[in-house]
Amino acid sequence: MRGKLRKKLLKSGKYSLYIDYFPPVWNPQKQVYTRREYLKLHLHSSPVTSMEKKENLLYQEIAEKIFIKRMKALMLDANGLFNKDALEADFFVYALNFIRGKQKEKWIRLIMKRP
Numbered sequence: 350m351r352g353k354l355r356k357k358l359l360k361s362g363k364y365s366l367y368i369d370y371f372p373p374v375w376n377p378q379k380q381v382y383t384r385r386e387y388l389k390l391h392l393h394s395s396p397v398t399s400m401e402k403k404e405n406l407l408y409q410e411i412a413e414k415i416f417i418k419r420m421k422a423l424m425l426d427a428n429g430l431f432n433k434d435a436l437e438a439d440f441f442v443y444a445l446n447f448i449r450g451k452q453k454e455k456w457i458r459l460i461m462k463r464p
Contacts, residue, residue, distance in 0.1 A: 350374075350423045354416045356392065364392040366412040368419060378446065386419070388412055 351371045356364040366388045373382040390408045393401045425432045 350420075350427055352416065352420055352423070354412055358394065359391070362394050364394055366390045366392065366408065368416055370423075374423065378450070388415055 353369050354366065355369050356366050359365050368386045368388065370384050370386070373384045375381075376383045376386075388411075390412050392405045392408055396402045396405055422432050
């Protein structure tokens with residue numbers, strides 16, 4: 350399992366940070382294999398003020414920490430070891446995502462039954 354932290358130039362002139370996985374990894378929310386995970390962090394392409402420079406450094410550090418956490422989780426899963434970080438997950442966020450997923454499935458089934 351390999352991954353790399355990359356950035357993509359957007360039309361707005363900013364860079365979007367994402368993790369590129371190889372081979373593709375399973376995304377439990379979308380129920381598909383995916384190669385990219387967009388982190389929703391954006392860097393200024395040419396920072397002018399000191400505030401923009403600090404923001405770029407902060408977002409780059411956050412992205413690197415997320416990348417390290419994801420790679421650690423994937424390596425532990427690949428070797429069959431227990432991931433302690435899974436214990437720190439928020440149950441309420443998990444429950445909310447689970448409920449929303451079930452509601453979405455219900456609506457899809459209702460739409461598919463219509464003639």
